[in-house]
Amino acid sequence: MGQLTDASVILRLGYQAMRRAGLSTEKILKKAGVALNQLQLNERTPLSAQQAFWTAAVDVSADPDIGLHLGEHLPLYRGQVIEHLFLSSENFGDGLKRALAYQRLISDAFHARLVIEDGRCYLANGAQAHPNTLVNRHFSECAISGILRFFKFLTEGAFQPIFIDFDFDEGAVADEYFRVYECPVSLGQKETRLYFDASILDHPLWQADPDLLHLHExxxxxxxxxxxxxxxxxxxxxxxxxxxxxxxxxxxxxxxxxxxxxxxxxxxxxxxxxxxxxxxxxxxxxxxxxxxxxxxxxxxxxxxxxxxxxxxxxxxxxxxxxxxxxxxxxxxxxxx
Structure with a gap:
């Protein structure tokens, strides 16, 4: 693999989240060295550019938990090939496995895998794509919010997280995590994990369509x-x-x-x-x-x-x- 990158949708979702949160998008983008016209381009951006973005977001917002709070304002992930691939699958589990096979289309920061063992079921994101702790923390916290919203949309609200592990040591207070994610969070773990009930994997998807599934694949x-x-x-x-x-x-x-x-x-x-x-x-x-x-x-x-x-x-x-x-x-x- 060459230079690690994010899909252009990552930048657009971040921009919309900042606007919804009432932050000065112009100040943050200028400080991060991002031109407004880049939002219109359908080009991937280097993963390394997130360093400037999250540093600017923390500075301008004066919010040390900006990733967690921006995640609350993320729009629903829609209109991308992975969404269509997921929705046309027979059930949530099948859709999830297919989406994981193509997760690079969203970001090279994702190395997620589905694990079912010893009565536990979780998504794990192993290798840390961001060596910078600040970037890794804010990106991970924001991404979890986006993933939870997307999973709840797919399952008509049935998906519920049980527990979340993060692979960074310093974060928000426990009550704030619980308010945002509606489940307990543990820091300083060996990898980021999202635990959930395995029964949701069998949840039927209302837009399932074998013919469309083939085209989307x-x-x-x-x-x-x-x-x-x-x-x-x-x-x-x-x-x-x-x-x-x-x-x-x-x-x-x-x-x-x-x-x-x-x-x-x-x-x-x-x-x-x-x-x-x-x-x-x-x-x-x-x-x-x-x-x-x-x-x-x-x-x-x-x-x-x-x-x-x-x-x-x-x-x-x-x-x-x-x-x-x-x-x-x-x-x-x-x-x-």
Whole structure:
């Protein structure tokens, strides 16, 4: 897996929760370095960006339990492929197992698994995706609220949590957890767990439809394959960035960085309906535009930074990309 990311819906749900809670969304997003237009994009965001978001949310709200309290204002998770996959399943248990198979579509912070043992039934989220304790705590507390609301919606209110374990040591007071989740909470556990009665797994889902289920499974699989292609291209772009200045950016050097054979990399990129040359050209184009727009680096320096051996080769490539010379592009962008 490449860079860990969240689906765009995570950012949109967080934004709506902040608005419902009466917080200054503009202040929080600005402090976190998130532009409002990012909310309209259907692009995944790096998991690491949550550090800035939760830090800003704590600072602006002055609420040390902001994750827990924002969770109370989360809208119901709707309109996504996992919801449709869940709803078209025969019962809650079948839907849950299918949803877990595709949980990456929501966030790489989820590593949940269903455990039924010794008369206990729980969802466990093992490996901690967020090494930062603050981020892990607020994300986990907020996510649990969203999950509980979604499960109650699917079961028409029948789902009830019995107990919740969190894998962080410091959190809210016990009464506040009970008020929000309506069940006891324990901190400092080895993993985050949501305990519930196993009988709910047999709860029939009123929208169950075998034909639709097949279509939704196909769509979920396609989305997962699309995400794997996104991972691959991201890995290639990062490897290109690491080798560009050395002037040794070839399919072979990038494949070596990724610990795969050039032949396998070429095949994987072909399956992803792209090529190494296309990704390299796009990377160089974006980097050149950024340097020309936002810096005063000399053209000669930009030729070097973008991995071109000769200025003439760079000039021809840039003219092909933009129909402008580098000098014309810089003048236009820096005099706007």
């Amino acid at each position: 196909q769509l979920a699989l396609e989305k997962l394959q699309e995400l794997e292609r996104y991972d691959l291209i991201g890995d290639v772009r990062r490897a290109i960035g690491a080798t560009l200045e050395q002037g040794e950016t070839t399919l072979e050097t990038v494949a070596a960085q990724l610990n795969i054979t050039p032949r396998r990399l070429r095949s994987q990129l072909s399956d992803a309906q792209t090529s190494f040359q296309h990704i390299l050209s796009d990377y160089r184009c974006r980097l050149a535009k950024k340097l020309l727009s936002n810096t005063h680096e000399s053209i000669e320096r930009i030729v070097y930074l973008t991995g071109f051996s000769e200025p003439s080769t760079f000039y021809r490539a840039f003219k092909r990309w933009t129909n402008e010379t580098p000098v014309e592009y810089r003048k236009r962008k820096q005099h706007v």
